[in-house]
Amino acid sequence: MAKRRLVVVGNGMAGVRAVEEVLQRGGGELFDITIFGDEPYGNYNRIMLSSVLSGEQDAAEIFLNPIDWYRENGIALHAGSPVTKIDRAAKIVVSESGVREAYDKLLIATGSRPLVPPIVGVSGQGGRLKRGVFGFRSYDDCNAILARAKQSARAVVIGGGLLGLEAARGLLAHLSDVHLVHSGKHLMHMQLDAMSGAMLEASMRSLGAQIHLEKQTARILGDEEVSGVAFKDGSTLDCDLIVLATGIRPNSEIGLRAGLSVERAIVVDDQMRSVDDADVYAIGECAQHRGRVYGLVAPLWEQGKVFADHFTQRDLGAAYHGSKLATKLKVTGIELASMGTPEHEIGDELIQLAEPKRGVYKKLIVRDSRLVGAILLGDISKAAYLMQAFAHDAPLPEERLSMLFDLGAPSQKITLDEMPAETQICNCNGVTKSTLGACVSAGHRSAKAAMDATRAGKGCGACKTLVAEVVLYFCGGEVEEDPSVHYYVPGVTMTKPQLIAAVRERGLKSVSAVFASLADGVEDAASKPALASLLATVWNGDYEDERDAHFINDRVHANIQKDGTFSVVPQMPGGVCTPQELKRIAEVAEKYAVPLVKLTGGQRVDLVGVPKDQLPAVWRDLGMPAGSAWAKAYRTCKSCIGSDYCRVGLGDSMGFASKIEARLRGLEAPAKLKLATAGCPRNCSEALIKDVGFVAIGDDKWEIYIGGAGGSRVRKGDLLATVDGEEKALALAGRFLQYYRENAKWRERTYDFVERVGLERIRAVVVEDSDRVGAALDAALEAAIAAAYDPWTEAQAPKTVNQFASTLPAEA
């Protein structure tokens, strides 16, 4: 079958990126691709022109696709050959140089050109810009400005937006006398508020630029060549070089001539097709989507993907819904990032820091718990994180200040740019910044894909946020969202609520039944333990507990060690035991020659190094219930001495711990649960850094803290409520635990859960019963507690054949 023909009008960043996306989807096999470009070059990175102007980058460095690339990919390139006509009836484009090319599908990506404001004297002969006046848009513009700057004494940049600032900075590398003229009250008034605008102005001045605000340009002086500018307030400024940075104008005339709907630009639908012709697509600055025309690079990347998905029919449901705009200023010596709205409204949360002396300004605007605007000046170390949160409407940490600073951890003084390549990002798996960079280059362009490929973030998980930031950095801000991050397990394409609903509805009562019903029978090994946990939560005791679905620890009820032996921890509520129990533990340790007896952090005794086949005998001889020290379940409740003996104790922490353990032991959960009770706020039992911590404050009152952590990261628990009496404290904590069991992701500890869901939301559901689910949560917890059992009884009644066999002898 003959290949179909794709013709692309426009050889800029949008057009070529779109073609790259098409090639990535195998479109090279299906289509003959032809690209027309105005400029006689391959494709270059237009946004780096300001670095070329400033001399920081060589012109050759900014080329993205050299001429060879087109040849290697079988693409016909007509560079320097602008298309003048599109005949939609005949499906042919014609270029200025007379090239005619037929198409089946057409992509218009003609971009934009500088907006020339209607100023008297701006044009010279033939309607072109007066000699000495330049736009700053193309490679040729850049070279012309550089040539002119060599013979100029003073340059004026008109326009104090992003591009104007970058142009002024670039010119300062060649001229000492550079003036920036801006009509607004402060610089970058679309992105900054007055205070950050003023601080930016000070920074620009310190780099050597003269700044003129609220100046309207009335006339450009000079007959043949520019000699100065006159302003509406009557003042004038002599100069011999002017750069216009007053905005852009879409190159959409080609669409108008072809009879397409054009308003501010070519009007497209959510598939980036012209609303008039399903065979004509338009993306980038020449396209108008839902009334908006974008002038930044990120939206055209998103548009290019939607185009490619739809065009190659890889995903006919692909749709572009508009972009949220974030930007960084590329001016050496000034760190500036901004996103969303610069001004807050009544009712918004405002997190703001201003240190004019250090040149640091940070402002975050939070509306309905979502980031809607941010300005970072002087320190953009959190920019990658914030841009991601902004773009994806991500939930924000309760501790809002942690969005501006790294609290409780060594401050991230260096930006990702400055971070040495060999810096280790993931300490557990030894993954460095450069490894992640190589991984992104190899095409793993989402945090999840990079983590899967490198194992970064798969140890303790504390570095996941940083890994995501580094991946974002290497992706140039354009990170792909992998929908699978929302799946409960990789092997079933559903979120946890969807999965629970399906399991209930279809009555799925074993892990293999879930795979058979919801994953075409494909039994993904890594998904099994999470599904087993979910079934336990949904059905309590009433399901088929297929042991192969469990991690080895849950098959033999002990914790596997690095040498393949196991550790045995009997129950010891609140760290309290009788002398007889202690003796028995000692006797067992001697009898089985246990290599190590160790006190755990949870106030228990650990017998380490027991071979699998000895486990049943050890349990029988101990005669104590299991401590669940291996399991994703309630594990232990630490306590201090409490009011029975302690001279400052305010509550019976020891007795309460014992009651808590009696109630919750064996309770399965998405991740381990470590609890503690403290008899007074001195917190000797570390109740403030536990999944749930109870602190006695006197008068039989208990504070309940949730989401504390003292592991790979340290986090003080959040105060959920203060209640009267142990009974109420345990009831409320139980309700929280059930809410967590039902809603947390697999292996999501309470501290991540609390941050993800938000303390306010948890308090509303658990304490105030806002969703009227309190009684249901309490009932579900009762059922789970009723179903909990001591698995060490399997010493007498093994659940599977050869359950505890280390090695089977071969049959003779």
Place this chain on the structure above:
Amino acid sequence: MSRLLLIGDIEQIPKAEARNVRVDGLEVAVYRTRSDEVFATQAHCPHAGGPLADGLLGEGKVICPLHERAFDLRTGRNLTDDCGDLRVYPVKLAADGKITIELSGEGVAGTGSPL
């Protein structure tokens, strides 16, 4: 020179689990899938000696319990691209449930580090 040795009955291994079998001085992990296919590999993970018979099984692969290295049971290939491959042994399941393994020459453990 290869030898066929009887190593036991499939009912000695629970479905979708594995057990270690000592045969002729050699420790081998023997796997039974849910559909009663049988595989055999070296017993210990090449990465850190983890007991593969204690791993998670699914779709023709095993995941080591210690550090989550994954291997293809048919070929022994390391699927997570982070350590060496496994030695695999041909095994046969007879109609009466008996499993035989084919050993070729080796009398001592293969490439795995000993426990």
